[in-house]
Amino acid sequence: MKNLKIKKLNDKAIIPTYGTKSSAGADLYAMIDSLIEIKPNESIIIPTGIAMDIPEDYVGLIYARSSLATKKGLAPANKVGVIDADYRGEIKVVLYNHSNQIQTISPNERIAQIVITPFVQVQFLVVDELDETERGTGGFGSTNK
Numbered sequence: 265m266k267n268l269k270i271k272k273l274n275d276k277a278i279i280p281t282y283g284t285k286s287s288a289g290a291d292l293y294a295m296i297d298s299l300i301e302i303k304p305n306e307s308i309i310i311p312t313g314i315a316m317d318i319p320e321d322y323v324g325l326i327y328a329r330s331s332l333a334t335k336k337g338l339a340p341a342n343k344v345g346v347i348d349a350d351y352r353g354e355i356k357v358v359l360y361n362h363s364n365q366i367q368t369i370s371p372n373e374r375i376a377q378i379v380i381t382p383f384v385q386v387q388f389l390v391v392d393e394l395d396e397t398e399r400g401t402g403g404f405g406s407t408n409k
Contacts, residue, residue: 266319266380268316268317268318268319268380269316269317270314270315270316270317271314271315271316271317272313272314273295273313273314273315273354274295274313276295276313277293277295277312277313277314278293278295278313278372279314280292280293280314280378288379289327289377289378289379290377290378290379290380291329291374291376291377292312292314292326292355292357292374292375292376292377292378293312293313293372293373293374293375294310294311294312294369294370294371294372294373294374294375295310295311295312295313295314295371295372296310296311296369296370296371297371298371299368299369299370299371300368300369301366301367301368302338302359302360302361302366302367302368302369303361303366304361304363304364304365304366305360305361305362306360306361307341307358307359307360307361308358308359308369309356309357309358310356310357310358310359310369310375311354311356312354312355312356312357312375313354314354314355315352315353315354315355316347316355317352318347318348318349318351318380319349320349321349321382321383321384322349322380322381322382322383323346323347323348323349323380323381323382323383324345324346324347324355324378324379324380325344325345325346325347325378325379325380325381326340326344326345326346326347326355326357326376326377326378327340327344327345327376327377327378327379328340328376328377329374329375329376329377332374332375332376333362336361336363336367337361337362337363337365337367338359338360338361338362338363338367338369338375339359339360339362340357340358340359340360340376341358341359341360342358345357345358345376347378355378357375357376359375359376
């Protein structure tokens with residue numbers, strides 16, 4: 265297990281936690297003082313009260329918590345948030361209410377999960393032709409034969 269430096273920007277902030285020893289995502293917690301209401305089709309920025317020192321060649325990917333999405337219809341507005349390794353500001357989650365009802369977020373509620381994963385940066389080369397593959401240019405649904 266790798267170490268990752270975290271800075272608490274608020275003494276009451278909760279450090280991310282893993283639900284089980286095999287969990288890929290660590291839960292992020294709402295650093296709010298009181299209940300927040302999110303209206304249908306509305307997005308709200310929820311602070312976490314923490315900043316991270318994500319290692320070079322890694323990225324923090326913020327995903328929905330399945331229970332929040334299925335029970336309340338709340339998920340990150342941008343579907344997957346990207347926290348680059350050189351970002352040192354507060355991690356915030358923009359939650360969008362997909363439901364037809366007002367939903368609430370409580371102080372210290374788990375609002376999303378972050379997965380820390382390596383990535384590869386590439387140099388894009390413009391070419392006239394691409395390598396041939398069995399699939400070729402078959403797009404949406406083309407492999408469902």
